[in-house]
Amino acid sequence: MFKRILPLLFAATLVACAAPTERSATHGGPDTATVTHEADCARVGGEWTQLGRAPVKQCLRQTTDAGKACSDSQQCEGQCIAPEGTTDGAKVGGACSVDTNSFGCQQRVRDGVASTICVD
Template sequence: MRGLARSLALTALGAFALGACTPQAGPQPPTAPTGEATEVPGNQSYARDMNAADKAACTTAGGMVQRRGRLGMEQCVHPFADAGKACTDTSQCEGKCVGSAGTTSAIEKVSGQCQPDDRLFGCYSEIRDGKAAYAICVD
């Protein structure tokens, strides 16, 4: 009987731990007019949109202004010339050699693709020496 109670307790603990990893919708920051800073919980402030001068500097440098990440903030994004090229190591790319988030084996040989630009968001594995070095999710 004691073994059954322990087994049920461990099962409940495991379910609780997995539930803690489930993405939850968090509080959304207030919106601000273009270029103005906005207060968010925790006394952090950020500029939601880039100002006109920063946008012009971005496009002059070959970038494009796009909304990225979970907060949808405007960012200057520079595409890489080798975007999408097959690779087996980050040294073969301008950015990182990345595989899908499911590419997690550090033993099996895998290949990936060169990242498309300098603002990599989402879940991916970096490929080094033909193996998945690590997996990460960036919001």
């Protein structure tokens, strides 16, 4: 039985450790679509680089909506970031991030509530 489960556990671990893909912004068009290849990244003006600890390269792009008021990351090309000094759990308005990098620790706003998220 263990021989059957081991490959499944290994596959699940690989999926869980894979770098997150970029999501489209709710107002997205071709320039904000998911970018998973170096050529597509260059086409949208991004930098094909390693982000986070995973040995996988991703497209890092500057966002066109940086600083726009938001209450959830679904409203941004990148992330909805809480104002500096906000306490986790506080109801707050955020601002869209300057780029699409979701790695490191960020205090994001989701449904109008701040919470710190750390992504390796």
